[in-house]
Amino acid sequence: xxxxxxxxxxxxxxxxxxxxxxxxxxxxxxxxxxxxxxxxxxxxxxxxxxxxxxxxxxxxxxxxxxxxxxxxxxxxxxxxxxxxxxxxxxxxxxxxxxxxxxxxxxxxxxxxxxxxxxxxxxxxxxxxxxxxxxxxxxxxxxxxxxxxxxxxxxxxxxxxxxxxxxxxxxxxxxxxxxxxxxxxxxxxxxxxxxxxxxxxxxxxxxxxxxxxxxxxxxxxxxxxxxxxxxxxxxxxxxxxxxxxxxxxxx
Amino acid sequence: xxxxxxxxxxxxxxxxxxxxxxxxxxxxxxxxxxxxxxxxxxxxxxxxxxxxxxxxxxxxxxxxxxxxx
Numbered sequence: 001x002x003x004x005x006x007x008x009x010x011x012x013x014x015x016x017x018x019x020x021x022x023x024x025x026x027x028x029x030x031x032x033x034x035x036x037x038x039x040x041x042x043x044x045x046x047x048x049x050x051x052x053x054x055x056x057x058x059x060x061x062x063x064x065x066x067x068x069x070x071x072x073x074x075x076x077x078x079x080x081x082x083x084x085x086x087x088x089x090x091x092x093x094x095x096x097x098x099x100x101x102x103x104x105x106x107x108x109x110x111x112x113x114x115x116x117x118x119x120x121x122x123x124x125x126x127x128x129x130x131x132x133x134x135x136x137x138x139x140x141x142x143x144x145x146x147x148x149x150x151x152x153x154x155x156x157x158x159x160x161x162x163x164x165x166x167x168x169x170x171x172x173x174x175x176x177x178x179x180x181x182x183x184x185x186x187x188x189x190x191x192x193x194x195x196x197x198x199x200x201x202x203x204x205x206x207x208x209x210x211x212x213x214x215x216x217x218x219x220x221x222x223x224x225x226x227x228x229x230x231x232x233x234x235x236x237x238x239x240x241x242x243x244x245x246x247x248x249x250x
Numbered sequence: 251x252x253x254x255x256x257x258x259x260x261x262x263x264x265x266x267x268x269x270x271x272x273x274x275x276x277x278x279x280x281x282x283x284x285x286x287x288x289x290x291x292x293x294x295x296x297x298x299x300x301x302x303x304x305x306x307x308x309x310x311x312x313x314x315x316x317x318x319x
Contacts, residue, residue: 223271
């Protein structure tokens with residue numbers, strides 16, 4: 001028998017991740033590693049990460065990483081990519097980092113059409129700090145800073161990053177996807193590959209938003225969190241391609 | 251003779267059971283032993299039914315599963 005699936009070289013051999021059971025950060029790390037390994041660019045890969053649970057990936061991945069100040073990953077990645085155009089640069093940010101404190105940097109980088117890739121993990125809550133309300137928290141969803149559930153009149157509506165960035169002219173590729181089933185994992189791998197290929201071809205800003213679970217802070221078992229993801233998260237954040245200039249989706 | 255074989259690293263498994271619900275042949279199950287971190291790791295309960303589709307490995311967040319076919 002031949003080996004048909006092996007652990008990617010993009011994550012360190014023999015290292016157990018620091019993520020909670022059922023956290024899909026691990027899947028996203030794995031997919032990035034697999035895609036870049038396939039493209040043969042692991043030695044050129046630079047990861048710029050935000051603050052939050054994604055910071056746990058620093059000791060997990062096997063390529064160079066920079067931890068930017070909270071929310072400034074897109075600004076740092078701009079600098080890295082402009083100084084070192086040969087590098088394959090991506091930012092890895094959560095929703096609290098990219099959509100809250102770092103929204104300005106994200107929108108500005110997208111508006112300039114910077115030539116790097118953004119992997120955006122949207123789980124609708126602040127994970128590392130203990131379940132505070134994020135910009136992407138659903139209406140009615142409980143968080144430690146919204147104990148009676150999020151109210152639109154008090155806290156506003158969930159932030160839709162792909163839809164917001166799709167108003168700009170410059171971005172090349174904007175997609176929202178999820179990794180709840182093997183089929184969606186394969187689809188997400190395809191999108192991440194396209195996002196990195198866009199960067200290699202110099203086409204500009206690509207963002208892949210991955211809607212994931214946070215079983216610990218949502219208060220579910222991993223299996224129940226997948227049900228919540230499908231019924232509630234994906235209803236608010238529909239998956240799909242929001243911009244793909246190559247395919248004529250504007 | 252089984253068409254495929256899965257190799258689950260017990261130390262990487264965190265017992266999230268995403269692989270168990272994803273397996274089309276229902277080969278995998280949570281085992282009775284714990285690993286060094288205290289998780290009841292997943293084992294191949296019906297290895298003869300495995301077709302080596304790698305669905306479990308695709309969905310595993312920890313990269314704990316390797317598949318042969």
